[in-house]
Amino acid sequence: MPRTIASEEDLIRTYLAPLARAHAGASDLADDCAIFTPAPGTELIVTTDAVAAGVHFFPDDAPEDIAWKALAVNVSDLAAKAAVPRVYQMALSFPDAPTHEFMQRFTSGLAEAQSAFAIVLSGGDTDRRPGPMTITITAIGEIPTGLHLTRDRARPGDAIFVTGILGDAACGLKLRREDADVRDWRLSASERSGLVARYLRPEPRLAAAGILRQHATAAMDLSDGLAKDIGRLAAAARAGAVVDAARIPLSPAVARLAASHPDVMDLALSGGDDYELLFTAPTIAETAIAEAASSIGLKVTRIGTMSDQRGLRLSTPDGERPMQPKGWDHF
Amino acid sequence: MPRTIASEEDLIRTYLAPLARAHAGASDLADDCAIFTPAPGTELIVTTDAVAAGVHFFPDDAPEDIAWKALAVNVSDLAAKAAVPRVYQMALSFPDAPTHEFMQRFTSGLAEAQSAFAIVLSGGDTDRRPGPMTITITAIGEIPTGLHLTRDRARPGDAIFVTGILGDAACGLKLRREDADVRDWRLSASERSGLVARYLRPEPRLAAAGILRQHATAAMDLSDGLAKDIGRLAAAARAGAVVDAARIPLSPAVARLAASHPDVMDLALSGGDDYELLFTAPTIAETAIAEAASSIGLKVTRIGTMSDQRGLRLSTPDGERPMQPKGWDHF
Numbered sequence: 001m002p003r004t005i006a007s008e009e010d011l012i013r014t015y016l017a018p019l020a021r022a023h024a025g026a027s028d029l030a031d032d033c034a035i036f037t038p039a040p041g042t043e044l045i046v047t048t049d050a051v052a053a054g055v056h057f058f059p060d061d062a063p064e065d066i067a068w069k070a071l072a073v074n075v076s077d078l079a080a081k082a083a084v085p086r087v088y089q090m091a092l093s094f095p096d097a098p099t100h101e102f103m104q105r106f107t108s109g110l111a112e113a114q115s116a117f118a119i120v121l122s123g124g125d126t127d128r129r130p131g132p133m134t135i136t137i138t139a140i141g142e143i144p145t146g147l148h149l150t151r152d153r154a155r156p157g158d159a160i161f162v163t164g165i166l167g168d169a170a171c172g173l174k175l176r177r178e179d180a181d182v183r184d185w186r187l188s189a190s191e192r193s194g195l196v197a198r199y200l201r202p203e204p205r206l207a208a209a210g211i212l213r214q215h216a217t218a219a220m221d222l223s224d225g226l227a228k229d230i231g232r233l234a235a236a237a238r239a240g241a242v243v244d245a246a247r248i249p250l251s252p253a254v255a256r257l258a259a260s261h262p263d264v265m266d267l268a269l270s271g272g273d274d275y276e277l278l279f280t281a282p283t284i285a286e287t288a289i290a291e292a293a294s295s296i297g298l299k300v301t302r303i304g305t306m307s308d309q310r311g312l313r314l315s316t317p318d319g320e321r322p323m324q325p326k327g328w329d330h331f
Numbered sequence: 332m333p334r335t336i337a338s339e340e341d342l343i344r345t346y347l348a349p350l351a352r353a354h355a356g357a358s359d360l361a362d363d364c365a366i367f368t369p370a371p372g373t374e375l376i377v378t379t380d381a382v383a384a385g386v387h388f389f390p391d392d393a394p395e396d397i398a399w400k401a402l403a404v405n406v407s408d409l410a411a412k413a414a415v416p417r418v419y420q421m422a423l424s425f426p427d428a429p430t431h432e433f434m435q436r437f438t439s440g441l442a443e444a445q446s447a448f449a450i451v452l453s454g455g456d457t458d459r460r461p462g463p464m465t466i467t468i469t470a471i472g473e474i475p476t477g478l479h480l481t482r483d484r485a486r487p488g489d490a491i492f493v494t495g496i497l498g499d500a501a502c503g504l505k506l507r508r509e510d511a512d513v514r515d516w517r518l519s520a521s522e523r524s525g526l527v528a529r530y531l532r533p534e535p536r537l538a539a540a541g542i543l544r545q546h547a548t549a550a551m552d553l554s555d556g557l558a559k560d561i562g563r564l565a566a567a568a569r570a571g572a573v574v575d576a577a578r579i580p581l582s583p584a585v586a587r588l589a590a591s592h593p594d595v596m597d598l599a600l601s602g603g604d605d606y607e608l609l610f611t612a613p614t615i616a617e618t619a620i621a622e623a624a625s626s627i628g629l630k631v632t633r634i635g636t637m638s639d640q641r642g643l644r645l646s647t648p649d650g651e652r653p654m655q656p657k658g659w660d661h662f
């Protein structure tokens with residue numbers, strides 16, 4: 001019989017308090033509140049995202065991966081603001097007391113993510129209640145006062161960029177779900193596991209902060225699919241966008257698949273979970289952005305141009321066509 | 332047929348964005364992140380509490396009351412730090428799309444609570460998922476730098492105080508649940524509704540901030556019952572406490588009940604949901620505290636004394652007996 005955790009005190013003291021040790025204001029989680037002192041001359045960026053078993057992750061995902069993703073999706077929002085992560089609050093709810101093994105693995109995944117993103121647990125809440133296991137995180141980051149980026153200041157003519165590559169995570173999700181249509185995908189074992197890993201372990205693009213602060217007119221992270229998210233960015237700017245299909249950055253595996261499976265290209269355009277950054281900048285900055293990205297080893301690709309004509313268009317070898325702002329709806 | 336809300340956008344734009352209008356950094360909730368600028372010379376106090384239908388509130392409670400309580404239990408933690416509430420993040424999850432009527436009433440309760448506590452919505456997350464409706468709030472308040480109160484600095488000999496009156500909320504919960512043993516309580520209709528209201532609508536004691544900053548050695552809010560919470564305060568201070576049963580502040584209705592029903596006195600000692608403040612201060616400050624409390628119309632009662640002998644004791648007309656640190660366990 002796997003041993004389950006006997007009490008809230010045990011859960012907090014044994015598993016959660018070690019994650020908060022590096023933040024003195026967390027008082028080892030022995031207090032209801034955390035104290036947090038912002039650095040002088042900074043503003044705070046605050047973001048909240050919840051993930052639930054069966055909705056945002058699979059109940060049988062590795063506990064390390066569940067933890068990583070819960071924190072990464074929040075830190076990705078901070079990355080889109082070019083913010084420096086500082087602390088996070090975490091509310092955990094379990095339908096049944098978790099096992100010691102689950103909590104060991106879950107907190108080891110959190111510790112790994114904390115270290116990768118330079119953020120630390122400051123406090124939270126734990127509860128037992130019916131329904132799926134849920135992790136609700138509020139992450140706090142800092143930016144120099146006055147330097148905050150929004151998603152509504154893209155201008156017609158601005159170049160549109162994305163970090164990393166798109167579509168891997170959406171393909172990874174289909175593989176993870178073992179959808180019927182993946183049977184003829186003919187991927188190697190390492191391609192499969194690579195795509196699934198991109199779904200399970202998104203990498204917030206914190207490294208882009210310098211580029212965003214220096215050049216970006218607007219930025220957001222890609223969580224609900226390029227088409228839907230670029231639609232939001234364009235709508236916020238009261239503008240439109242033209243995306244060049246041939247420039248969408250794809251991994252070799254997805255590019256090969258997309259050539260024979262048109263629905264895979266749709267995944268790259270509309271599938272969610274990329275957690276790459278989407279940003280705009282004046283076209284004049286394109287070379288400087290490319291050089292800065294190259295110098296830090298971050299892939300950044302120009303995929304299109306903002307337009308003063310409202311709506312989204314996709315430019316393909318067969319001509320331009322409307323791009324539907326479809327994607328993941330949370331509700 | 333009651334009309335349900337069609338989309339996340341509708342929920343956010345129609346019901347939640349108006350709650351965030353007073354905070355410019357919330358960008359009308361059109362962004363994944365909020366921007367928050369702490370006042371110069373302040374530190375932040377951050378707290379997270381989740382409430383769920385069937386666990387922390389009744390699914391058929393008035394939506395206005397559910398909203399009030401969800402925010403109040405968080406603000407009560409800020410009050411225990413003598414902090415000034417500023418903004419909160421709210422993650423909402425619903426098993427089914429709520430009706431327009433529910434959201435109208437829920438957000439009107441939140442608006443009322445925001446106004447009472449001088450706090451404003453800055454951002455959050457909404458999701459549909461199985462399980463009970465859940466409201467997870469992270470509230471942020473400010474204190475002057477260096478003035479933060481903790482729960483671990485009570486000293487032997489310090490006087491122990493509570494604000495308000497205890498036990499009403501626990502009696503209100505029993506009435507709300509229609510427990511069998513309340514049938515012989517013989518309360519008037521207005522006593523009943525008064526006790527239930529104290530359970531449904533806790534009042535965070537923000538008014539105590541001045542007294543706490545000037546005099547308190549330690550403070551916390553009473554959410555899980557006096558006995559359990561005073562046990563935590565004493566344990567954090569590596570000390571003990573003697574509580575004088577006769578001094579526990581009771582409402583007339585509960586005092587009358589307690590005289591004939593010993594279990595009602597237990598409710599005042601161990602029932603939760605009071606959301607009053609528990610604090611300690613040097614005995615020499617007792618008069619000054621009484622005067623300050625009286626001048627702002629806040630009831631503050633000395634209920635006991637910290638002791639260098641570990642453990643909790645209850646002093647009664649029949650002598651001293653150990654006080655069990657029992658109360659609500661979340662897990």
